[in-house]
Amino acid sequence: VTRPLVRTSECRSCHEPIAFVRLIGGKVIPVNPLPGEDGNVIAELVGSRLSGWVESAAHPWQPGLLRFRAHFATCTERQARAARKPKPPPDPELDLFNQPTEETP
Numbered sequence: 292v293t294r295p296l297v298r299t300s301e302c303r304s305c306h307e308p309i310a311f312v313r314l315i316g317g318k319v320i321p322v323n324p325l326p327g328e329d330g331n332v333i334a335e336l337v338g339s340r341l342s343g344w345v346e347s348a349a350h351p352w353q354p355g356l357l358r359f360r361a362h363f364a365t366c367t368e369r370q371a372r373a374a375r376k377p378k379p380p381p382d383p384e385l386d387l388f389n390q391p392t393e394e395t396p
């Protein structure tokens with residue numbers, strides 16, 4: 292059994308374990324708690340918390356950092372719900388992934 296590196300929580304939709312990554316700028320997104328080779332959430336362990344960013348050209352993966360998959364991408368219950376509702380209302384949480392990376396010049 293591979294144990295997650297960090298304390299996990301439970302997805303309110305599918306009850307799978309999730310971990311949280313604190314992004315640059317302070318937002319927190321749920322990810323699947325086991326790091327892997329794919330996934331566009333880059334993070335490192337700071338104490339017992341994950342801190343990182345969503346991968347982009349400006350903020351690429353770097354050696355030594357972990358990759359996680361955003362839980363929303365794999366949440367079965369969330370997908371089932373989306374399939375039942377052809378036109379779900381906009382989800383402000385999902386907008387996290389479409390926002391440009393915050394940067395100060």
Ligand SMILES: [Zn+2]
Nearest residue numbers: 302304305366
């Ligand atoms: Zn879920």
